[in-house]
Amino acid sequence: MTINTEMKVRVAKVTQVADKVKRFRFERVDGEPMPVFSGGAHVIVSMRDGKALRRNPYSLMSSPEDTKGYEISVLRVENSRGGSAFLHETLKEGDELVLSQPVNLFPFDQRAKKHIMMAGGIGITPFLAMMDQMEREGKNFELHYAVRTRTHGAYWKDLQQRYGAHRVKVYCDAENLFIPVEKILANQPLGTHLYVCGPAGMINGVLGKARDMGWPKQNLHSEEFLAPPPGKAFQVKLAKSSRAIDVAPHQSILEALEANGVDAPYLCRGGACGQCETGVVSCDGALEHNDHFLEPDDKASGRKIMICVSRIKGNEVTLDL
Amino acid sequence: MLVAGIKSRPVYGGLNVDTHAKRHLFALEGEGALALMDQVKAVGPDFLEHSDILYVAAASAAHEHDKALAKLGADTLWVAPTIPVLLNRLNVMLGQAHMGTHIYLSGTEGFIGQAQQVAMNHGVDPASLHKEHRGSTARRVQCVHCKGITDNVTTSPYTCSACGLPLLVRDHYSRRLGAFQGVNIDAEEPGTAPKPQELFP
Numbered sequence: 001m002t003i004n005t006e007m008k009v010r011v012a013k014v015t016q017v018a019d020k021v022k023r024f025r026f027e028r029v030d031g032e033p034m035p036v037f038s039g040g041a042h043v044i045v046s047m048r049d050g051k052a053l054r055r056n057p058y059s060l061m062s063s064p065e066d067t068k069g070y071e072i073s074v075l076r077v078e079n080s081r082g083g084s085a086f087l088h089e090t091l092k093e094g095d096e097l098v099l100s101q102p103v104n105l106f107p108f109d110q111r112a113k114k115h116i117m118m119a120g121g122i123g124i125t126p127f128l129a130m131m132d133q134m135e136r137e138g139k140n141f142e143l144h145y146a147v148r149t150r151t152h153g154a155y156w157k158d159l160q161q162r163y164g165a166h167r168v169k170v171y172c173d174a175e176n177l178f179i180p181v182e183k184i185l186a187n188q189p190l191g192t193h194l195y196v197c198g199p200a201g202m203i204n205g206v207l208g209k210a211r212d213m214g215w216p217k218q219n220l221h222s223e224e225f226l227a228p229p230p231g232k233a234f235q236v237k238l239a240k241s242s243r244a245i246d247v248a249p250h251q252s253i254l255e256a257l258e259a260n261g262v263d264a265p266y267l268c269r270g271g272a273c274g275q276c277e278t279g280v281v282s283c284d285g286a287l288e289h290n291d292h293f294l295e296p297d298d299k300a301s302g303r304k305i306m307i308c309v310s311r312i313k314g315n316e317v318t319l320d321l
Numbered sequence: 322m323l324v325a326g327i328k329s330r331p332v333y334g335g336l337n338v339d340t341h342a343k344r345h346l347f348a349l350e351g352e353g354a355l356a357l358m359d360q361v362k363a364v365g366p367d368f369l370e371h372s373d374i375l376y377v378a379a380a381s382a383a384h385e386h387d388k389a390l391a392k393l394g395a396d397t398l399w400v401a402p403t404i405p406v407l408l409n410r411l412n413v414m415l416g417q418a419h420m421g422t423h424i425y426l427s428g429t430e431g432f433i434g435q436a437q438q439v440a441m442n443h444g445v446d447p448a449s450l451h452k453e454h455r456g457s458t459a460r461r462v463q464c465v466h467c468k469g470i471t472d473n474v475t476t477s478p479y480t481c482s483a484c485g486l487p488l489l490v491r492d493h494y495s496r497r498l499g500a501f502q503g504v505n506i507d508a509e510e511p512g513t514a515p516k517p518q519e520l521f522p
Contacts, residue, residue, distance in 0.1 A: 113444040190418040191444020214342040214421035216449035 007099045012069055014093055018154040020076040022088055025069050033067035039130030040106035044269060046098040049086045056083040057225045057270045061128040073154060075122040081227055105273050106223035113191030115141040118179055118206055120198020142167045149174040181209045196222040225270030228252035228309045229290055237318040239281045253307035271309035278307050278319050285314015323477050323520055324491035331494055333452040336360050336425050338368050343421035345372040348411050348436045350428025351379045352456035354386035369395040375410055377401040404432060408439050415443040425451040431461030431472050434499030447496060458521040463500040464488055470500055476517035478506045487514035
């Protein structure tokens with residue numbers, strides 16, 4: 001069972017903030033306050049797009065103290081599975097949809113002496129809320145923000161104005177400026193924590209450099225929500241309930257189960273949290289693990305799968321559900 | 322008599338020198354010196370030129386480990402007369418340390434726990450410390466009633482050095498205090514405490 005007290009919300013405002021980036025403000029339909037969250041939290045947005053029900057995770061970017069509404073920023077991706085296209089092209093002010101309660105898989109470490117954030121592109125969103133909270137709590141922080149062009153980068157001007165250019169540094173691909181990771185990490189005081197959010201290549205590159213420079217893994221944090229990659233269709237058999245459900249090429253296992261009324265557990269829907277870990281009884285092909293959660297041993301064992309993002313190469317998989 | 326099997330009981334993973342570290346800071350007590358020597362044997366002496374060693378002989382003074390440490394030729398070696406003096410020095414050094422410095426603690430549990438407290442105050446996650454228990458198994462125990470701490474407890478029950486109650490030693494450990502938690506053993510019928518058993522030589 002997924003514990004999920006959902007909130008019905010109305011789109012209060014849509015703002016174009018940069019090339020291909022829109023900000024959406026949601027307020028509760030019943031006028032009640034939203035819960036206060038902690039910087040780094042996300043919500044699952046449930047969108048009714050014609051017949052399809054889409055549920056995607058988005059980081060909350062508004063001030064965690066603002067209980068009148070939540071805001072997310074969404075990049076229109078080229079090969080959208082439907083979520084970003086729906087939000088950009090269909091959703092209008094006044095429309096209603098459903099949000100989950102906020103969940104934080106990317107909190108900052110309260111014990112840290114200093115916080116360094118590195119964002120790539122739309123990966124800026126969790127840091128917007130984090131910095132708001134850090135500023136209020138008087139934390140020592142700095143942000144290094146990589147953008148493709150100045151017009152693609154959202155919020156960098158506002159951030160520099162609010163926190164000062166000494167704490168918010170912007171690096172623009174088009175100007176041949178890149179985050180000088182080694183230089184930044186070289187002389188940080190003991191007790192500094194590093195947070196990275198952006199594309200997988202950036203996260204792996206930055207964290208790899210940090211580990212090579214002797215940063216312990218306890219001080220390294222990252223978040224990347226994955227969209228479930230498409231593949232070939234296959235069938236899922238449920239061992240406990242003796243059912244067979246078809247998974248379409250552009251559907252995740254979790255989505256196929258939900259479309260057939262199976263209430264499988266989930267939290268982040270992006271391969272990060274571990275909530276949807278499911279036992280594999282048998283599989284006639286190979287498991288395609290796309291998550292960040294399972295340890296390499298678990299992936300190799302073939303006994304576990306994260307049904308929100310992973311699928312199989314084969315015809316049939318039997319799950320312990 | 323010991324209450325064992327409590328989850329908070331620390332587990333020490335060994336010093337395991339990390340070759341990615343830019344500097345190595347060793348805080349060693351008594352037989353903990355041997356843990357460092359074993360690392361030199363295991364991975365070679367190269368890391369020593371980036372190493373600072375703080376040492377206190379404590380109960381091991383007769384073994385003269387300080388002389389053996391001096392022969393290693395580490396970047397710096399500083400021998401403290403007592404544990405509090407060493408911890409003070411450790412505190413100052415951590416205040417100036419940078420990320421990439423790895424911290425290694427070895428000696429009795431009481432020493433490791435206190436050095437870990439110092440490191441935690443600098444925002445260091447205890448899981449990122451390299452720790453190895455060497456020497457006596459004597460424990461540092463807090464009386465949960467008067468909060469007095471007794472070092473080098475070798476028996477259970479033992480008599481609280483602060484309030485005099487007979488205390489049962491348990492594996493229940495406080496990282497914040499760097500001490501095990503002792504609880505009165507004869508609260509219902511004072512005077513019926515069993516005889517102390519030597520459990521932590």
